[in-house]
Structure formats: C-alpha cells, structure tokens
Amino acid sequence: MKYRCLIYFDEARHRALTPEAHVELTRACLAYDDELREAGRFITASPLRPVQTAATVRVTDGQVSATDGPFAETKEQLGGFIMIRARDLNEAIAVAAKIPVGWLGCVEVRPLPEAWPPDLERGEEANAAAMPG
Amino acid sequence: MGERIAAVYRQESRRVFASLVRLLGDLDLAEEALHDAFVAAARQWPRDGEPGNPRAWLVSAGRFKAIDRLRRRARLDAVVGELAVQPDTPDPSASEEETVADDQLRLIYVCCHPALSPDAQVALTLREVCGLTTEAIAAAFLTGAPTLAQRIVRAKARIRQARIPFEAPEPADLAARLATVLHVIYLVFNEGYSASSGEVLARPDLAAEAIRLGRLLCSLTPEPEAKGLLALLLLHDSRRAARTSAQGDLVLLDDQDRALWDRSQIAEGAALVTEALSSGPAGPYALQAAIAAVHADAADPAATDWAEIVGLYDALARVRPSAVVELNRAVAVAMRDGPQAGLVLVDAILSRGDLRDYHLAHAARADLCRRLGRKAQARASYERALSLARQAPERRYLQRRLDELAA
Numbered sequence: 107m108k109y110r111c112l113i114y115f116d117e118a119r120h121r122a123l124t125p126e127a128h129v130e131l132t133r134a135c136l137a138y139d140d141e142l143r144e145a146g147r148f149i150t151a152s153p154l155r156p157v158q159t160a161a162t163v164r165v166t167d168g169q170v171s172a173t174d175g176p177f178a179e180t181k182e183q184l185g186g187f188i189m190i191r192a193r194d195l196n197e198a199i200a201v202a203a204k205i206p207v208g209w210l211g212c213v214e215v216r217p218l219p220e221a222w223p224p225d226l227e228r229g230e231e232a233n234a235a236a237m238p239g
Numbered sequence: 240m241g242e243r244i245a246a247v248y249r250q251e252s253r254r255v256f257a258s259l260v261r262l263l264g265d266l267d268l269a270e271e272a273l274h275d276a277f278v279a280a281a282r283q284w285p286r287d288g289e290p291g292n293p294r295a296w297l298v299s300a301g302r303f304k305a306i307d308r309l310r311r312r313a314r315l316d317a318v319v320g321e322l323a324v325q326p327d328t329p330d331p332s333a334s335e336e337e338t339v340a341d342d343q344l345r346l347i348y349v350c351c352h353p354a355l356s357p358d359a360q361v362a363l364t365l366r367e368v369c370g371l372t373t374e375a376i377a378a379a380f381l382t383g384a385p386t387l388a389q390r391i392v393r394a395k396a397r398i399r400q401a402r403i404p405f406e407a408p409e410p411a412d413l414a415a416r417l418a419t420v421l422h423v424i425y426l427v428f429n430e431g432y433s434a435s436s437g438e439v440l441a442r443p444d445l446a447a448e449a450i451r452l453g454r455l456l457c458s459l460t461p462e463p464e465a466k467g468l469l470a471l472l473l474l475h476d477s478r479r480a481a482r483t484s485a486q487g488d489l490v491l492l493d494d495q496d497r498a499l500w501d502r503s504q505i506a507e508g509a510a511l512v513t514e515a516l517s518s519g520p521a522g523p524y525a526l527q528a529a530i531a532a533v534h535a536d537a538a539d540p541a542a543t544d545w546a547e548i549v550g551l552y553d554a555l556a557r558v559r560p561s562a563v564v565e566l567n568r569a570v571a572v573a574m575r576d577g578p579q580a581g582l583v584l585v586d587a588i589l590s591r592g593d594l595r596d597y598h599l600a601h602a603a604r605a606d607l608c609r610r611l612g613r614k615a616q617a618r619a620s621y622e623r624a625l626s627l628a629r630q631a632p633e634r635r636y637l638q639r640r641l642d643e644l645a646a
Contacts, residue, residue: 161385172392174385193274194372195388200267217374217384 108149112187117156129226136223150189154216161195163202164212170203176214189218240285247293248277253370255297257342260349261405262302266367266395269301271308276301295335343368344459345405351420354401359394360423361430362387368455369448379445380430417460421468421524424452428472432479446476463515467525470511474531477504488639489632493540505535523559526551545575562593570603578610598627602637609644618644 123131142148160176188205192198195215202213252273259269259276276297290296350363365371371379377387397403408416431445453469481495490496509532515525530551537543552568565588573581585604594600605620618641625637 159384161388169396170392171396172385172389174383174389194366194374195384196366196373196391197270197274199388199392200270 132224133226152189152218152222155219160214160216161199162212162214163199163208165203165209170199172199176216240289241281243289244277244280244284247280247297251294251297252277253368254339254343255294255301256367256370257346258298258339259301259305260346260367261342262298263305264405266398268305268309272301272305273297275304275308279304294339340459341407343455345407347420347456347459348407348416349398349403349405351416351423352398352403353416353419354403355394355397357423357426359390359397360419361426362390363394364423364452365427365448366391369452371448417462417464420456421464424449424456424468424472425524427452428475432475446472446479450476457511463518464522464524466511466515467522467528470508470515470528471524471531473504473508473511474528474535477501477508477535483632487632489636491636492534497539500535505532508532509535521554521558523555526555526558530555543574545571549575562588562591563597566594566597566600566603573607578607582607582611596627598624598629598633598637601627605640609640614644 139148139151157176158174161172161174162176163170163172165171190198190201192201195217198215198217202208202215205213255276256269256273259272260266263269263272279300280293280297284290347364347368350367351360355363362376365376365379366373373388373391374384377384380387407413428446428449431447431449450469450472453465453472456465457469477500478492478495480501481497481499482490484490508528512525512528512532515521516529521529530548533544533547533551548571549568552564552571556564556568566585569581569584569588572584582604585600585607588594589600589604601620601624605617605624608614608617608620621637621641621644625634625641628634628637
C-alpha cells in the first residue's frame with residue numbers, strides 16, 4: 107500500500123511566519139523526510155505552490171474547460187495524485203484532461219517549486235522557491 | 240547529443256509543430272506529437288546518429304506517434320482512418336522549405352482567426368507560433384498563469400467547435416485576415432513597448448518577440464503591409480534606449496538623446512519603408528513607419544521635416560481615418576505652422592467629444608497652451624491628462640509639467 111499525505115494549512119498563517127521561523131519549519135520538515143527515508147517509508151514529497159497558482163480542469167461531454175483556482179466542489183475528495191513533467195501550464199492541463207478517473211470529477215493542476223529542497227546552508231530564502239513566479 | 244537535441248528543439252520545434260498541426264488538424268494533438276517526437280529523438284539519435292534532415296524526421300516521427308496514440312485510444316477510429324490515408328510526403332510541386340513556410344503561415348492565420356477575441360489571438364500566437372510558455376506570457380502581461388491558461392484552453396475549444404480550418408485564407412478574405420494578423424503583432428509590440436499599466440514603461444521581451452514575429456511574417460509573405468509593420472516596429476524600437484531616463488521617467492521625442500537611437504534598426508526600418516511604399520498603394524502601417532522614418536532622419540528636433548510629416552498624416556487619415564490620427568496631425572501642424580494653428584485643430588477634435596477621455600489629447604492641448612503662455616489653460620489640461628493617465632512614468636511626466644507651471 108502506498109499513501110499520499112496531503113497537507114492542508116492556512117497559507118496566510120504560513121506567509122506570516124518570520125524568516126527565522128520559516129527556516130526552522132523547513133529544516134524540521136526536511137529532517138522528518140530524512141527520518142521517514144531511513145525508515146524506508148519515504149517515496150516522494152514536495153510542497154505545493156500557493157493555491158492562487160492552481161487551475162482546475164473539468165471534462166464535460168468531451169469538452170475541456172479550465173478555471174482559475176482550486177474550485178473542486180466540497181463533496182469531491184482528493185482521490186489521486188500524478189506528478190508529471192510538462193512544458194507549461196497549458197501542456198499540463200492537456201495531460202490532466204486525459205486522466206481517466208479525473209472525468210469523475212476534476213483535476214487540480216498545481217506547479218511545484220523549481221528547486222526543492224532549498225540550499226539552507228547557502229542562506230537561500232527558504233520560501234523563495236515556494237512563492238509564485 | 241542532449242545539447243544537440245536541445246539546439247534542434249530551439250531551432251526547429253515551432254516549424255515541426257506547424258507541420259504537425261497541418262497533418263493532424265488539431266493543436267493539442269500536434270503538441271503531444273511534438274513532445275513524443277523529441278522524446279523519440281532523445282532515445283534514437285544517440286544510438287543511430289542524427290538523421291540527415293532532423294526536421295523531416297521529427298515531423299514524420301511525431302505524426303507516426305500521434306497515429307499510434309489514436310489507435311490505442313480506439314474510440315477515434317474514424318480520425319485514424321482519415322490520417323492514415325494522408326500522404327506522408329508533402330505536395331511534390333512545392334519544395335520542402337515552401338511547405339514548411341506555408342505551414343507556419345497557416346498556423347499564424349489560425350491563431351489570429353477573427354472568431355477569437357484579440358486577447359486570445361495574442362495569447363495563442365505567442366504560445367503556438369513563438370513557443371513562449373503560458374507562464375512567460377502571463378508574466379509579460381502581468382496576468383496570472385491560470386487565467387492565461389484558461390484563455391488558451393477556450394481559444395482552442397473555439398477553434399475546434401467552429402471547425403476553423405488550418406488553411407491560409409481565401410484570396411477574397413486575405414486583406415482582412417492579414418490586417419488581423421498585423422494587428423495582433425502590433426498589440427504584442429505595444430504591450431512590450433508601452434505597457435498599458437504598471438510601474439515600468441516598457442517590457443522589451445514582448446517588443447523583441449513582436450519584431451521576431453514581424454520578421455517571420457515578412458519571410459512568409461510578400462505583402463507590403465507586413466514590411467510596413469516590421470519597419471514601424473523597428474523604428475519605434477530604435478528609440479527604446481532614449482525613451483526613458485535613468486530614473487525610469489518618460490523622455491519625449493524632442494528631449495531624447497538621439498545618439499542613443501539604434502542606427503542599425505533605423506537603417507533596416509527605413510529600407511523596409513522604401514520597399515513597402517514602392518509596391519503599390521501605401522497602407523496604414525507603411526505610412527506610420529514613414530512618419531517614424533522622417534523623425535529618425537532628423538539629426539535634432541529642429542531639423543524635422545514637419546511639412547513631410549503633415550503630408551504623411553494626411554495620407555494616413557485617408558486610408559485609416561481616426562481621431563488619434565487627427566490629433567497627431569494637429570501636433571505636426573503645430574510644429575509646422577506654430578502652436579496656435581495646432582490648438583485650433585486639437586480644440587475642434589476635443590469639442591467633438593471623440594478623445595475626451597484620452598489622456599494624450601489633453602496632454603497635447605496642455606503643451607500647446609504652455610507654449611502660447613496660457614498658463615491657466617495649460618494647468619487645467621495637464622490636470623485632466625493626469626486624472627486619465629494610468630502609467631506611472633507618464634503620470635510622473637505630467638506631474639513634472641504641472642510643477643514647472645507652478646514654479
């Protein structure tokens with residue numbers, strides 16, 4: 107069995123952290139990743155970029171539509187996750203539109219940070235990678 | 240080899256894509272096929288060596304992969320049948336270069352189809368013809384990537400639903416369709432040259448992209464207005480370095496350091512103007528370019544041939560009458576005959592109400608009043624212009640003028 111842990115939190119609260127607190131939290135997350143890796147439990151992990159960078163793809167009667175933001179209806183639960191490589195958001199939308207089980211509901215397409223984990227030793231802004239463009 | 244494939248991608252991917260769009264008749268299918276073709280190249284070229292004609296290889300591989308994919312998605316049997324009978328080799332009467340050029344031109348016409356909104360035409364052209372990513376286009380237009388992605392998805396759906404064919408327009412429609420294409424390129428340039436809002440005056444990447452599109456169009460079609468447009472873009476862009484001060488403030492034509500003008504762009508633009516004007520009746524872009532060329536020709540503002548410029552505006556007003564053309568003509572008349580003559584014309588335009596909310600009309604009026612020493616009228620017009628202007632450098636310019644009047 108494989109599990110995907112989808113982490114929900116208030117982005118505003120995350121943004122409000124001081125730079126020091128942010129680095130500390132990031133270190134803790136990476137340390138926990140390492141702990142899980144040593145325990146043979148770890149597959150892959152990455153933060154998602156903020157919710158306003160999301161697009162939602164829906165296929166109705168073969169017609170693809172895309173809207174801003176995560177507009178999944180509350181009765182729809184997150185049911186799967188595929189990480190893909192694509193040239194840009196429109197290519198990713200085209201790929202997402204073909205995920206068969208997505209036709210039951212919708213697929214939220216969210217870009218990942220360019221580089222993760224950040225190099226904390228080099229003093230990089232820990233949250234720079236997680237901020238939009 | 241990886242680097243070699245990346246280089247082929249940069250050089251050929253848009254042309255391969257255009258040919259795949261013709262062969263497959265669908266933008267998304269062609270995009271997928273393009274991706275598959277390059278994946279196949281990355282696997283096979285290091286093993287078997289680079290093919291003699293990489294572009295033809297990629298088109299053929301992409302088409303093959305697309306048909307293969309469609310076969311696997313068996314529900315599209317009819318489409319597969321149709322594609323499978325199409326000849327793999329293009330029309331033998333046309334050379335390969337010609338076919339590729341025609342494919343690119345077809346793609347441009349589809350992206351700039353009049354059934355699409357101007358916003359969609361611009362987004363689609365930049366993505367499908369120029370190969371910019373959704374994220375890059377969104378950043379250039381200060382829009383969110385999801386919003387722009389949505390625009391592109393809708394435009395593609397519209398093309399599919401309206402069954403817009405991947406063909407160049409019929410001769411009867413050519414003039415109108417070409418005008419749309421030229422307008423899209425002009426919009427791209429304008430957004431790069433004079434961002435419609437925001438803190439920064441110009442975003443040069445879009446201007447460069449528009450010039451590339453203009454060059455591409457000139458290489459694909461002999462239309463004089465394509466040359467006229469490219470000339471106009473080059474002549475405007477030649478002043479880019481002189482248009483803003485080190486502080487990011489707007490510098491007007493009269494106050495620009497003409498040593499900063501790009502002479503090679505001016506030479507290329509002027510030559511294109513001559514070509515465009517010598518092949519038939521002058522179109523609006525060629526005339527606007529000719530006006531820009533007269534400015535470029537003057538060593539300093541006083542040496543400007545204003546009589547020539549007024550004459551060119553007269554011609555422009557005949558082929559494309561508009562209040563903005565009239566306003567520009569009025570400013571040129573003011574330079575030729577003095578501010579009073581210009582003010583009469585500007586007031587006539589404003590009293591008709593056409594440009595009541597156009598900040599540059601009020602700025603022009605303010606300028607003429609200032610030169611005539613009518614301080615109160617000048618102040619009122621600068622204030623009106625300031626209340627209408629949206630761009631920070633323009634606003635700072637108007638505020639400076641107001642401060643000078645108060646001093």
